[in-house]
Amino acid sequence: xxxxxxxxxxxxxxxxxxxxxxxxxxxxxxxxxxxxxxxxxxxxxxxxxxxxxxxxxxxxxxxxxxxxxxxxxxxxxxxxxxxxxxxxxxxxxxxxxxxxxxxxxxxxxxxxxxxxxxxxxxxxxxxxxxxxxxxxxxxxxxxxxxxxxxxxxxxxxxxxxxxxxxxxxxxxxxxxxxxxxxxxxxxxxxxxxxxxxxxxxxxxxxxxxxxxxxxxxxxxxxxxxxxxxxxxxxxxxxxxxxxxxxxxxxxxxxxxxxxxxxxxxxxxxxxxxxxxxxxxxxxxxxxxxxxxxxxxxxxxxxxxxxxxxxxxxxxxxxxxxxxxxxxxxxxxxxxxxxxxxxxxxxxxxxxxxxxxxxxxxx
Numbered sequence: 001x002x003x004x005x006x007x008x009x010x011x012x013x014x015x016x017x018x019x020x021x022x023x024x025x026x027x028x029x030x031x032x033x034x035x036x037x038x039x040x041x042x043x044x045x046x047x048x049x050x051x052x053x054x055x056x057x058x059x060x061x062x063x064x065x066x067x068x069x070x071x072x073x074x075x076x077x078x079x080x081x082x083x084x085x086x087x088x089x090x091x092x093x094x095x096x097x098x099x100x101x102x103x104x105x106x107x108x109x110x111x112x113x114x115x116x117x118x119x120x121x122x123x124x125x126x127x128x129x130x131x132x133x134x135x136x137x138x139x140x141x142x143x144x145x146x147x148x149x150x151x152x153x154x155x156x157x158x159x160x161x162x163x164x165x166x167x168x169x170x171x172x173x174x175x176x177x178x179x180x181x182x183x184x185x186x187x188x189x190x191x192x193x194x195x196x197x198x199x200x201x202x203x204x205x206x207x208x209x210x211x212x213x214x215x216x217x218x219x220x221x222x223x224x225x226x227x228x229x230x231x232x233x234x235x236x237x238x239x240x241x242x243x244x245x246x247x248x249x250x251x252x253x254x255x256x257x258x259x260x261x262x263x264x265x266x267x268x269x270x271x272x273x274x275x276x277x278x279x280x281x282x283x284x285x286x287x288x289x290x291x292x293x294x295x296x297x298x299x300x301x302x303x304x305x306x307x308x309x310x311x312x313x314x315x316x317x318x319x320x321x322x323x324x325x326x327x328x329x330x331x332x333x334x335x336x337x338x339x340x341x342x343x344x345x346x347x348x349x350x351x352x353x354x355x356x357x358x359x360x361x362x
Contacts, residue, residue, distance in 0.1 A: 132173065
């Protein structure tokens with residue numbers, strides 16, 4: 001029988017606790033940008049790409065050597081790039097980054113390299129979504145794993161085909177500005193759109209900065225006027241304003257791990273829950289039939305089946321209306337259900353229309 005591990009995580013939202021706008025929303029135009037590049041890692045100890053499975057590595061080496069005036073096309077079939085690996089280089093260009101600043105980069109093997117440990121990334125341009133180069137990466141890799149291969153076995157720890165270069169890229173071009181200090185208004189975007197929260201945020205902003213300064217466009221967007229022409233000062237003031245948030249009642253169920261997460265707002269109507277298990281075991285065995293002495297019979301085996309059915313005594317628990325989260329968890333535990341049974345109980349309560357919450361099954 002397979003057993004599951006149950007973990008109940010209860011998140012309680014206290015009505016008296018206030019959150020800063022800085023922790024709830026983002027400012028339109030203030031965002032990071034993804035960068036990507038294709039490069040070559042050299043100096044590997046025989047753990048690089050193979051010529052058969054990664055022909056693009058050979059092409060990259062050939063093109064690179066030709067840029068330095070080395071012609072190897074005549075011997076291209078003899079090349080065995082076991083000390084070289086083709087890689088994809090990724091990084092994130094933060095907002096307001098300027099040329100000269102440094103970025104961390106992640107290096108991932110593109111071919112069949114066994115390990116990037118000890119390798120060095122050659123100069124690699126990092127492109128943005130518009131195809132322009134915004135940074136250049138180069139340096140020695142830091143790999144948090146290893147791969148050792150022998151004739152009769154191998155040992156691998158963590159992911160040796162992925163590494164990082166701290167401060168391995170230098171910004172060469174700043175990303176286009178999405179926020180101007182003198183723009184007429186600021187757009188605030190909630191990370192989790194909610195009509196109640198956005199209305200409370202609008203009232204808090206108008207109370208602090210003046211009536212009519214903020215206008216809610218939808219459940220996740222607020223426009224704030226910038227009469228002073230100083231967007232930086234306005235955003236700094238907005239970020240420190242506090243308000244009470246409102247979240248919907250949600251129950252999240254992960255059937256693979258037996259994890260159930262419930263929000264504080266989860267309530268149920270009056271419902272009765274009955275739980276009982278039926279266990280069926282079937283045991284097969286073989287009996288030997290021995291004939292009498294001096295008879296014409298022969299020894300044979302006959303099958304024997306033993307079936308045992310055991311049903312646990314069902315327990316009936318009545319869950320009252322508007323039960324609290326703590327009472328709901330205690331009552332379900334009192335039924336004696338396993339994690340998989342608890343998930344089935346919650347689904348059945350939702351199907352009966354007694355669970356006032358959104359049930360999400362992962």
